Amino acid sequence: MSMQTLTVTTSTTTYPVIVAEGALTELAGQLAALGLRGRPWLITDTNVMPLHGSALLAALRTAGYDAQAIAVPAGEASKSIEVLGQLYDWLIAGGVERRDVILALGGGVIGDLAGFAAASVLRGIAVVQLPTTLLAMVDAAVGGKTGINHPLGKNLIGAFHQPRLVLADTATLTTLPPRELRAGWAEVIKHGVILDVGLFTELEQFATAVQGSGDQLAIDARMTAIIRRAVAVKVGVVSRDEREQGERIILNYGHTIAHAVETLSGYGHILHGEAVAIGMHAEARIALALGLCDEALVERQHALLCAYGLDPTLPPNLDPAALVAATLRDKKVEARKVRWVLPTAIGSVVVRDDVPEAMVGW
Numbered sequence: 001m002s003m004q005t006l007t008v009t010t011s012t013t014t015y016p017v018i019v020a021e022g023a024l025t026e027l028a029g030q031l032a033a034l035g036l037r038g039r040p041w042l043i044t045d046t047n048v049m050p051l052h053g054s055a056l057l058a059a060l061r062t063a064g065y066d067a068q069a070i071a072v073p074a075g076e077a078s079k080s081i082e083v084l085g086q087l088y089d090w091l092i093a094g095g096v097e098r099r100d101v102i103l104a105l106g107g108g109v110i111g112d113l114a115g116f117a118a119a120s121v122l123r124g125i126a127v128v129q130l131p132t133t134l135l136a137m138v139d140a141a142v143g144g145k146t147g148i149n150h151p152l153g154k155n156l157i158g159a160f161h162q163p164r165l166v167l168a169d170t171a172t173l174t175t176l177p178p179r180e181l182r183a184g185w186a187e188v189i190k191h192g193v194i195l196d197v198g199l200f201t202e203l204e205q206f207a208t209a210v211q212g213s214g215d216q217l218a219i220d221a222r223m224t225a226i227i228r229r230a231v232a233v234k235v236g237v238v239s240r241d242e243r244e245q246g247e248r249i250i251l252n253y254g255h256t257i258a259h260a261v262e263t264l265s266g267y268g269h270i271l272h273g274e275a276v277a278i279g280m281h282a283e284a285r286i287a288l289a290l291g292l293c294d295e296a297l298v299e300r301q302h303a304l305l306c307a308y309g310l311d312p313t314l315p316p317n318l319d320p321a322a323l324v325a326a327t328l329r330d331k332k333v334e335a336r337k338v339r340w341v342l343p344t345a346i347g348s349v350v351v352r353d354d355v356p357e358a359m360v361g362w
C-alpha cells in the first residue's frame, strides 16, 4: 500500500493519507506502524456502525486491541455541544488516557465531532480519520479542521487538530446513498478546477466511460485513483497553508455562493455538495463577467457537473438581493469585503475582493 500513500507535511506535523479500496483492513497494522498502541475509541454514527463499524471493531479486537465503540445519531445535528458532552462522558468514564487514539469513522460530521473531542479531551489525544463519504475523503478528513456547530451558526466552535493518519477506504462508498455520492463529486470537480487540470480531464474521460457502461456506482481501481488524485490536491494545499492564512482559501471556490444558497434555502433541503455545484457555476459566471475566464470554461465545468448528476442552476426562487446579503455574512468576509475565488482557466484560480455586488446572483 506504500505506493498509494500521500503525505501531509506542515510546519508542525507530518502524517500519511492512504486512499485505497479495502484500506480499513490495514488499520490495525497502520496503528502499530505509527506507534499508536493505546486503546482505540471508535466514534461513528448510527448509519455507519452496522455497515462498517461493527466489522472494524471486531477486526481491531482480533488484532489484540482493547477497542471501544460508540455510535451517535447520524446527521448534522450531532455536531452539537450536547453530543460532544456525551462523548466526553463516555471517554472519561471509560478511563481514556493520553496515549489512546480516537478513530473517527464516518462522514464529515463524525470527522469534525470526533476530531474536536480528540483535540480537547485530556488537552488533546491522537485522532485517526477514517472517512466513509466521498466529501469527507476529498475534503473534511484531511487538514485538521475540527469542530461543532453553535445555534447561531455552523462550525463556530472548534480547533485545528491534525490527525495522525487518514485512511480512506473507497470500498465503503458502495453503501453510500447515491445522492450523497453525487454531492461528493462536486468537491472532486472543484479540486480539478482550482488546481489540477489533469484531474479535470480524467473526470471528463471517466464520465464518458461510465456513461458508456451504464455502471455508475462501481467503485473500482480507476475511481479510487481519481479520488486519490483529488485528495492529493487537498493534501498539497494544507501542507502549504495549514492555518488558512493564504492559499488554503482557494478550497473555498464555489462556497461563498454555496453557503448563501444553503442559508436561504434552509439547512437540510439541499446537500452541501449540491450547493457547491450551484456555487461553482455562479462563481465561474462572475469570473466570466469580469473577463477573467472565457465562456468555454463555464460551459466545460457546467457539462462536467451535469455529467456527475449535479444540477448547477441557481434556484429560480432565490432573491438576488438576499443572496448578496447572505454572501456578506460568509466567514471568509474581511472588512465587509467578500474574498471571491474565481477561475481563470481549468486548474487555476485567483482571489478577488473587488467584485461589484451587481455581479452576484444574476
Ligand SMILES: NC(=O)c1ccc[n+]([C@@H]2O[C@H](COP(=O)([O-])OP(=O)(O)OC[C@H]3O[C@@H](n4cnc5c(N)ncnc54)[C@H](O)[C@@H]3O)[C@@H](O)[C@H]2O)c1
Residues within 6 Å of the ligand: 045, 046, 047, 048, 051, 074, 075, 076, 079, 106, 107, 108, 109, 110, 112, 132, 133, 135, 136, 139, 140, 141, 142, 143, 144, 145, 146, 154, 155, 172, 173, 174, 175, 176, 177, 180, 272
Ligand atoms: N473539517 C473540514 O475541513 C470540513 C470540510 C468540509 C465539510 N466538513 C463538514 O462535513 C460535514 C458534512 O459531511 P458529509 O457530507 O460527509 O455528511 P455526513 O457525515 O452527515 O454523512 C452523510 C450521510 O451519509 C451517511 N454515511 C456516511 N458514510 C456512509 C457510508 N459509507 N454508507 C452509508 N451511509 C453513510 C451518514 O450517516 C449521513 O447520513 C458538515 O458538517 C461539514 O461542516 C468539514
